[in-house]
């Protein structure tokens with residue numbers, strides 16, 4: 523029993539390696555993901571090398587994968603990987619049952635383009651250097667949190683979510699396939715993703731936060747906030763939340779309800795907040811559902827995408843003021859961190875996630891990104907600790923030892 527399990531695992535990993543080798547060797551943009559609570563690994567590969575940009579009317583888009591940075595772009599567009607090729611791999615199937623398309627089959631097996639990418643990845647820009655030096659300074663982050671608290675006390679903000687970075691060397695024995703595999707096994711409730719926009723960016727992550735999801739007539743979004751380490755045998759039951767965390771999450775929920783009000787949408791279901799597990803962290807989450815048919819809102823996905831991003835879980839409240847505060851004081855570029863990513867119009871469903879618990883590949887190194895919700899009662903040291911825990915979610919799969 524154990525033997526066959528091990529054999530099938532190795533074979534599935536080989537299948538993932540074949541897919542990644544074929545995708546890298548094409549030189550074209552691609553994305554690979556596994557949705558929360560799913561056992562299917564999906565991949566899209568664009569037919570063109572050129573990087574596409576699209577408008578935000580997601581209902582009009584062809585099947586593909588959308589990628590939007592934290593900051594809005596001047597052209598108001600997002601990056602897009604068109605699903606010229608789409609492949610899904612049922613992770614529970616035996617290897618011999620996998621029927622690869624020709625673009626995968628024609629690739630030589632084992633060492634190849636995937637290893638080349640990892641050893642020769644030149645995505646080292648000036649912007650990246652700032653992100654490494656300013657973004658990773660503990661002193662800078664503590665000061666930023668102090669400043670956030672004083673702005674909140676002065677009544678200029680209600681909540682703000684400052685972030686930081688952590689750059690670690692990519693160990694010589696780093697195995698991307700193994701990391702993706704472990705991420706999928708360790709975080710069944712997260713959106714495990716890897717995307718590669720040649721010459722632009724390559725990221726790997728496991729996000730716990732859905733921004734918007736549409737399937738048939740159903741629309742879904744969530745408010746996620748509050749963080750603590752999962753402890754004990756039954757962490758979901760034993761979790762106790764402080765007033766600070768309850769209020770922090772309530773602000774995110776209120777923001778969603780305000781968005782519904784703005785578009786005069788009155789019929790929605792709200793459930794929660796309840797405690798949920800994301801890796802070894804716990805969060806508070808409320809779920810919001812709308813029937814787009816009965817409310818006559820076929821474009822609710824695009825409308826809410828425009829209204830929600832960036833949510834108060836990654837930016838703050840009021841949104842405009844919190845955003846300006848971060849732009850002025852954070853001191854580094856978030857790039858794709860806290861932006862949004864996800865499959866669009868694939869099998870009649872769209873699932874877009876906030877790009878959290880994530881890392882970008884640089885030259886021989888990776889940069890992890892994490893933020894923490896600050897309210898009036900925050901303690902800067904504790905917020906730093908929280909970002910350390912969030913960085914570890916992904917960081918632990920990059921190194922044999924913690925840096």
Ligand SMILES: C=C(O[C@H]1C=CC=C(C(=O)O)[C@@H]1O)C(=O)O
Nearest residue numbers: 747748749835878892893894895
């Ligand atoms: C900003 C992040 O998490 C957000 C989502 C859940 C809980 C959060 C918090 O407790 O601060 C954050 O709002 C991050 O993971 O970098």
